[in-house]
Amino acid sequence: xxxxxxxxxxxxxxxxxxxxxxxxxxxxxxxxxxxxxxxxxxxxxxxxxxxxxxxxxxxxxxxxxxxxxxxxxxxxxxxxxxxxxxxxxxxxxxxxxxxxxxxxxxxxxxxxxxxxxxxxxxxxxxxxxxxxxxxxxxxxxxxxxxxxxxxxxxxxxxxxxxxxxxxxxxxxxxxxxxxxxxxxxxxxxxxxxxxxxxxxxxxxxxxxxxxxxxxxxxxxxxxxxxxxxxxxxxxxxxxxxxxxxxxxxxxxxxxxxxxxxxxxxxxxxxxxxxxxxxxxxxxxxxxxxxxxxxx
Amino acid sequence: xxxxxxxxxxxxxxxxxxxxxxxxxxxxxxxxxxxxxxxxxxxxxxxxxxxxxxxxxxxxxxxxxxxxxxxxxxxxxxxxxxxxxxxxxxxxxxxxxxxxxxxxxxxxxxxxxxxxxxxxxxxxxxxxxxxxxxxxxxxxxxxxxxxxxxxxxxxxxxxxxxxxxxxxxxxxxxxxxxxxxxxxxxxxxxxxxxxxxxxxxxxxxxxxxxxxxxxxxxxxxxxxxxxxxxxxxxxxxxxxxxxxxxxxxxxxxxxxxxxxxxxxxxxxxxxxxxxxxxxxxxxxxxxxxxxxxxx
DNA sequence: TCTATTTGATAATTCATAATTATTGATTAA
DNA sequence: TTAATCAATAATTATGAATTATCAAATAGA
Numbered sequence: 001x002x003x004x005x006x007x008x009x010x011x012x013x014x015x016x017x018x019x020x021x022x023x024x025x026x027x028x029x030x031x032x033x034x035x036x037x038x039x040x041x042x043x044x045x046x047x048x049x050x051x052x053x054x055x056x057x058x059x060x061x062x063x064x065x066x067x068x069x070x071x072x073x074x075x076x077x078x079x080x081x082x083x084x085x086x087x088x089x090x091x092x093x094x095x096x097x098x099x100x101x102x103x104x105x106x107x108x109x110x111x112x113x114x115x116x117x118x119x120x121x122x123x124x125x126x127x128x129x130x131x132x133x134x135x136x137x138x139x140x141x142x143x144x145x146x147x148x149x150x151x152x153x154x155x156x157x158x159x160x161x162x163x164x165x166x167x168x169x170x171x172x173x174x175x176x177x178x179x180x181x182x183x184x185x186x187x188x189x190x191x192x193x194x195x196x197x198x199x200x201x202x203x204x205x206x207x208x209x210x211x212x213x214x215x216x217x218x219x220x221x222x223x224x225x226x227x228x229x230x231x232x233x234x235x236x237x238x239x240x241x242x243x244x245x246x247x248x249x250x251x252x253x254x255x256x257x258x259x260x261x262x263x264x265x266x267x268x269x270x271x272x273x274x275x276x277x278x279x280x281x282x283x284x285x286x287x288x289x290x291x292x293x294x295x
Numbered sequence: 296x297x298x299x300x301x302x303x304x305x306x307x308x309x310x311x312x313x314x315x316x317x318x319x320x321x322x323x324x325x326x327x328x329x330x331x332x333x334x335x336x337x338x339x340x341x342x343x344x345x346x347x348x349x350x351x352x353x354x355x356x357x358x359x360x361x362x363x364x365x366x367x368x369x370x371x372x373x374x375x376x377x378x379x380x381x382x383x384x385x386x387x388x389x390x391x392x393x394x395x396x397x398x399x400x401x402x403x404x405x406x407x408x409x410x411x412x413x414x415x416x417x418x419x420x421x422x423x424x425x426x427x428x429x430x431x432x433x434x435x436x437x438x439x440x441x442x443x444x445x446x447x448x449x450x451x452x453x454x455x456x457x458x459x460x461x462x463x464x465x466x467x468x469x470x471x472x473x474x475x476x477x478x479x480x481x482x483x484x485x486x487x488x489x490x491x492x493x494x495x496x497x498x499x500x501x502x503x504x505x506x507x508x509x510x511x512x513x514x515x516x517x518x519x520x521x522x523x524x525x526x527x528x529x530x531x532x533x534x535x536x537x538x539x540x541x542x543x544x545x546x547x548x549x550x551x552x553x554x555x556x557x558x559x560x561x562x563x564x565x566x567x568x569x570x571x572x573x574x575x576x577x578x579x580x581x582x583x584x585x586x587x588x589x590x
Numbered sequence: 591t592c593t594a595t596t597t598g599a600t601a602a603t604t605c606a607t608a609a610t611t612a613t614t615g616a617t618t619a620a
Numbered sequence: 621t622t623a624a625t626c627a628a629t630a631a632t633t634a635t636g637a638a639t640t641a642t643c644a645a646a647t648a649g650a
Binding site: 021022023033034037038041054056057058059 | 625626627
Binding site: 003008031032034035036038039056057 | 607608609610611612616617618
């Protein structure tokens with residue numbers, strides 16, 4: 001007799017503990033009374049502890065039985081809860097999506113995604129991390145991230161990219177700079193200025209694009225500073241250490257003494273793309289992506 | 296096919312989730328591989344949720360599977376404990392409290408608790424285990440521990456903390472060190488010494504606190520060694536490899552050629568707290584806590 | 591490229607055991 | 621006393637878990 005306790009035993013036990021009557025309990029469980037009797041007896045043998053006192057037409061719980069009753073109630077409850085949660089997670093209505101993003105995605109796409117998620121799938125948790133393009137790609141490959149927001153044209157195999165937001169570029173100038181929206185005509189008006197750009201390894205695509213903008217304007221920019229933080233770049237511009245070209249949406253969210261001139265006429269766009277692992281099976285990620293398609 | 300989940304399923308699931316390999320898991324369970332395969336498949340059908348991804352010779356967990364793994368670990372642990380408690384209660388004892396503690400709690404709080412328990416509730420059994428802060432938290436969450444003694448300021452949700460002992464810090468110096476209780480005035484007198492501290496991951500709060508003590512003294516300590524054992528730290532100090540700052544009560548219980556200078560004037564205190572799971576219904580734990588409130 | 595090996599899944603079968611029916615013995619109420 | 625009601629026991633059946641045998645797919649090695 002080397003049996004194991006099973007959940008069946010608990011369910012049967014609870015019925016008897018509640019009814020304190022084998023026949024009635026058996027009826028409630030839709031099984032026969034002898035079956036119930038043997039199962040309870042077996043249970044007592046397995047646990048090596050008497051749970052019920054059968055005494056002259058009366059069934060009652062021993063102290064150990066009282067204790068077990070409370071525990072079984074808890075365990076069965078917990079189990080039900082777990083099953084429900086499991087189902088939700090399996091369907092993507094619950095769970096966690098780990099999101100990485102470039103600082104410049106925080107002005108627009110990411111907040112919208114978070115708002116949408118909160119509204120449609122309130123039980124989906126998100127963790128956010130500001131990371132460079134490269135760091136995001138590595139994290140996604142290593143399964144430390146589910147979704148990334150990058151400015152890259154190509155990604156390693158095994159990953160997929162999809163553009164989610166196209167932004168124009170803007171010239172960033174100190175407030176006191178003679179150029180403004182009125183008298184600005186062409187990019188070559190700033191050909192002789194110093195330029196402050198995001199570093200190449202932070203975003204190679206951005207860097208190349210800015211160089212191509214200048215090239216189209218007929219000059220090669222003199223790059224005096226590089227940084228990985230928009231804040232830093234704006235601060236440098238504010239202090240007249242140079243001018244910058246950045247994605248237009250970056251102008252929101254900072255309080256700086258700088259002015260923006262949107263470069264509408266040029267063909268280049270700052271493309272923000274989402275990246276994910278092709279075989280990522282996180283169902284919450286699917287919901288996330290569905291939502292992004294609609295934005 | 297209207298089956299019911301049974302504990303057997305959980306045990307099988309956990310084996311596969313741990314091994315991520317059907318044949319190995321089956322071996323560990325002493326059953327055949329096909330039997331395991333069908334049982335897991337059946338489990339996924341019952342729960343109506345995919346738990347594993349069988350993909351090109353690799354088995355891995357889905358997010359739902361990851362979630363279930365944690366839950367199953369909890370449930371099976373809880374069950375084991377319940378069986379033990381039940382047996383004890385059936386034999387007329389009151390139950391068992393599983394206590395974890397940091398080495399530094401062994402000088403004072405834990406022995407007092409054990410004495411009090413033995414006197415007031417001689418039928419309550421205790422098991423003791425020396426564990427790091429993190430290990431205690433994990434064990435309590437997984438229901439492998441009822442009560443922990445830690446030095447942490449914050450704990451995960453679902454747990455409660457309560458400070459039980461506040462200790463000053465002491466400087467630990469080699470016996471031959473020129474500083475002593477007489478000529479010691481301020482912590483910055485040891486600003487240029489090497490420091491030996493408990494590792495960050497053993498006790499992040501302790502580490503931060505010691506750094507803040509030095510900071511208040513106007514210097515950043517040069518940390519030459521880190522250890523998880525008081526014994527080791529004292530030995531290193533004895534051999535003049537550096538000095539240490541530790542909770543004062545640690546000075547009792549060791550025989551070392553080191554001297555202690557209590558830092559009474561500084562504001563920082565080493566706070567020992569007890570931690571337990573909010574919904575722990577272990578009746579023996581209740582008794583334990585009542586006692587601790589009085590100490 | 592071919593072969594051998596390893597993986598998990600299927601199919602057919604066996605076997606363990608839960609559950610059923612039929613019955614008993616004990617207790618209580620009429 | 622008799623009838624009724626309870627849980628326990630015995631014999632039997634039926635369910636479904638586990639086993640053996642086998643397969644298809646995917647690698648790794650030659």
